Amino acid sequence: MRDTAMGKGLRARGLRLTSQRLAIIKVLLEADEHLTPAEVLERGAGDCPGLGLTTVYRTLELLRKSGHVQRVHLEEGCHAYARLQEKEGHHLVCQGCHRVVGFPCTGLADLVDETAQRTGFSVESHLLELVGLCPACQESDSIECNAAGGTGDLPSV
Amino acid sequence: MRDTAMGKGLRARGLRLTSQRLAIIKVLLEADEHLTPAEVLERGAGDCPGLGLTTVYRTLELLRKSGHVQRVHLEEGCHAYARLQEKEGHHLVCQGCHRVVGFPCTGLADLVDETAQRTGFSVESHLLELVGLCPACQESDSIECNAAGGTGDLPSV
DNA sequence: GTACTTGCAAATAATTTGCAAATAT
DNA sequence: ATATTTGCAAATTATTTGCAAGTAC
Helix, strand or coil: CCCCHHHHHHHHCCCCCCHHHHHHHHHHHHCCECECHHHHHHHHHHHCCCCCHHHHHHHHHHHHHCCCEEEECCCCCCCEEEECCCCCCEEEEECCCCEEEEECCCCCHHHHHHHHHHHCCEEEEEEEEEEEECHHHHHCCCCCCCCCCCCCCCCCC | CCCCHHHHHHHHCCCCCCHHHHHHHHHHHHCCECECHHHHHHHHHHHCCCCCHHHHHHHHHHHHHCCCEEEECCCCCCCEEEECCCCCCEEEEECCCCEEEEECCCCCHHHHHHHHHHHCCEEEEEEEEEEEECHHHHHCCCCCCCCCCCCCCCCCC
16 A cells, blocks of 8 residues: 555655555555445454544545545535546446446546636636446346435436 | 526425525525525525525425526535526536536537446436636636635645 | 425534544654 | 654534424415
């Protein structure tokens, strides 16, 4: 863990690599899904007994600030975390198993430019999140392995 | 208010148009920014004294389910609400004054299709939010009319 | 008249902070 | 050796729920 991008990222900022932080990084690297702080705690406690929720919150925030982890925004229950998996990470989230796959945001530039021109806004960043079903969850008859449920009960986007 | 899309939307669902709901709808229609439930309460209380926060939460949720209002996701302090302003609403949010402008998501289809093919996911919906500065806030020297502050202190997307 | 709504108060859940003890470097 | 980090407990903040009273239709 010490030599991962996350580990190096922390050191580069003059931060210390404690056993707690290493355990949290390990959890994030091994997870395919987005995780809440409580879930990170649960998994991390395996490697690091006595790990505290406060530390998890603080470490996730450090990793977010150094750009290694990103918040995943969900209609219900916001603020889960997932690591960035490819350059320029945006997230593709599975409704069934919560797996998160990153993808680059190429192809968005035109839309952003056009919108910026039309509105006069200067666009500094963007958040793009696709929601759907991963191959495995499509097969296993939709949402049966599900946890977070649907998005609502009427039309939306 | 009774004849607005929001008002009709509620009636269409067999819901009643109470003074509280009308006041909340008015607040949303008159706001250019995204608002937290507490802010909606504060403004709505002008028209409807005694309006309760519980009612605001419940009404925003009803409007969200009927597709007239959407949650705006922010890195810090998620879960503000803004009305949908154009078809297929996505949001362009001003960091300075929190104004929210909607825009249609045309141009995203290719990216979505390509990503779906590459990953095998079936994509059911997406969340796109652009963040930047509106024309007014660009002039008045960036973030001076600001409230929510920056996004962090290191690189990100 | 009746079913839907409201607002209060209380319950829950999520997140942050103060601080003394522990620890990485 | 020392500044950073931890974890507890407590404080905050956000959101939800039960329920009797009120109200739109």
